[in-house]
Amino acid sequence: MPPLPVPPACAGIPDSDLAGPFPVGEYAAALRKKLRSFARVQLVGELVNLRPSRARVYFELRDPTGAIACAAWRADWEAIVARAGGAPAEGMQVVVAGGCDYYPGSATSSPGFSFAVIDLRIAGEGDLLARIDRLRKQLDAEGLLESQKRLARPLLPRTIGVITGEGGKARDDVLAALARRGWAGRLVWGFAPVQDRHAAPAIVRALGDLAAVAEVDVVIVARGGGSLADLLCFCDETLCRTVALLGVPVIASVGHHTDRTLLDDVAAVSCSTPTHAAEAAVGVDCRRARSEQAAAAARLRDHGRRAVLSRAQVLARLSRAPAAHLDRQRARLHQQLREIRAGSRRRVESERSLSARRAVVLRRKAESALLDCRERRPRELQRLALGLAGHDPQRTLERGYVLVQSAGGDPIVTAAAARRSREQLRLRFADGVLPARLDER
Amino acid sequence: MTDDHNGSPQPPGERRQSYEAAAARIEEIIRRLDSGEASLDETLGLLGEGKALIELCASELTAVGDALEELRLDELVSRLEQEAGG
Numbered sequence: 001m002p003p004l005p006v007p008p009a010c011a012g013i014p015d016s017d018l019a020g021p022f023p024v025g026e027y028a029a030a031l032r033k034k035l036r037s038f039a040r041v042q043l044v045g046e047l048v049n050l051r052p053s054r055a056r057v058y059f060e061l062r063d064p065t066g067a068i069a070c071a072a073w074r075a076d077w078e079a080i081v082a083r084a085g086g087a088p089a090e091g092m093q094v095v096v097a098g099g100c101d102y103y104p105g106s107a108t109s110s111p112g113f114s115f116a117v118i119d120l121r122i123a124g125e126g127d128l129l130a131r132i133d134r135l136r137k138q139l140d141a142e143g144l145l146e147s148q149k150r151l152a153r154p155l156l157p158r159t160i161g162v163i164t165g166e167g168g169k170a171r172d173d174v175l176a177a178l179a180r181r182g183w184a185g186r187l188v189w190g191f192a193p194v195q196d197r198h199a200a201p202a203i204v205r206a207l208g209d210l211a212a213v214a215e216v217d218v219v220i221v222a223r224g225g226g227s228l229a230d231l232l233c234f235c236d237e238t239l240c241r242t243v244a245l246l247g248v249p250v251i252a253s254v255g256h257h258t259d260r261t262l263l264d265d266v267a268a269v270s271c272s273t274p275t276h277a278a279e280a281a282v283g284v285d286c287r288r289a290r291s292e293q294a295a296a297a298a299r300l301r302d303h304g305r306r307a308v309l310s311r312a313q314v315l316a317r318l319s320r321a322p323a324a325h326l327d328r329q330r331a332r333l334h335q336q337l338r339e340i341r342a343g344s345r346r347r348v349e350s351e352r353s354l355s356a357r358r359a360v361v362l363r364r365k366a367e368s369a370l371l372d373c374r375e376r377r378p379r380e381l382q383r384l385a386l387g388l389a390g391h392d393p394q395r396t397l398e399r400g401y402v403l404v405q406s407a408g409g410d411p412i413v414t415a416a417a418a419r420r421s422r423e424q425l426r427l428r429f430a431d432g433v434l435p436a437r438l439d440e441r
Numbered sequence: 442m443t444d445d446h447n448g449s450p451q452p453p454g455e456r457r458q459s460y461e462a463a464a465a466r467i468e469e470i471i472r473r474l475d476s477g478e479a480s481l482d483e484t485l486g487l488l489g490e491g492k493a494l495i496e497l498c499a500s501e502l503t504a505v506g507d508a509l510e511e512l513r514l515d516e517l518v519s520r521l522e523q524e525a526g527g
Contacts (some may be wrong), residue, residue, distance in 0.1 A: 040479065156502070175509075178509070184506055185504060185509070187512070188517055191514070209514055213517060213521065266446065286502055297492075300470070304488045305483070
């Protein structure tokens, strides 16, 4: 584009006491020179509205009483990032070093004031942590760290609300984890910025909207890792108080394992990753639960069948019991009868054998007795007769002896007895008796 | 940061009998039946209750097993507002 022609000098505003008019370009250049002459200083404030461009990085520095536009050349910014170990982010308290500058613009570009930043230091991270800690203690003292944990959390939610960045990886992680669980219910996405000063109000709004939907059983707030400044919005007091007072359980998954935001403390459950958050939201493996339910149904059917069958078997057994009892008794009687018969046979045989033995003994005794009668007794009788004959007085008389007897026939053995007998004596000889009289003259 | 995967959620109550309560009751019923101590009347009662609970669990699992339905919150809010207004 060809340069615009310089307008001819023109008259100023009538009756004005002010100098000029001056060509604006000259004035702009003079203004820049004047601003650049100001002393270079350090400013401290909250970094907001960060807008990187190809050549420069623009942002604003704010505090409760005012703000100032800042700009840094890309090379200076990269050096700052390298020194800080990470890019300064929205919401950070920073100290900048530099001075006032003014871009005078041109025929085709707009002018602008900026504080030319040549160095930057992230300030007050310790202060920030202390402030977060104070807020945590305050929420704890008010019981707000426990209210979410007391909420009923369904094992198998039908509707899950998820608040996350629309283009973030957390969304894919949540979907993948739910798919692994075999869960395919209703998912309500509350997309919201998850880092910068707009994040906390947007998340609060989304939480309120989700909690107002009666079907939502649980809400996941998910965001990937980041610096403390990136996660600062999840320490927002309004956000934390809102979560604490919600009637629906909130599962927080903000940052990595080492990060801990106030939202993690306030939420019903705090998870290290969006994947874990999704697994915590759906407490059962739906595929396994389906097979377990099928198995439980089969077991119940089996119990039902067995309950009826076993009792039917008992009834059948009971109905057969009398007949079985009779059979048993009959068999027992038969057995007893057989035993009695066998016993009787054994007894008869035994008696018969005993009788036979007795008969033999009797026969032997009879034979022995007969033998006595026939042989031994005559011999004995003869022996006795002989013995008796030996004592017969007749035999003695026959040998020449005389037996003196009284008249009555009684034997008189002694002389005194014969003297006393004044009667007639009898003298018995072997061949007869003669009367006799004792004459002692 | 800690994970909490083994929390013991309470039954949500008013809207519907919870899946977890139903699943726990089914396990209890099966344990009772396995013990063999239930009378015929109790067995039949438990079987009826267990069957109803399994149907409940099956319906809950079916509700989250057919097809994933994804909605945007702003669209859902608009729809609900329209339903409330109309």
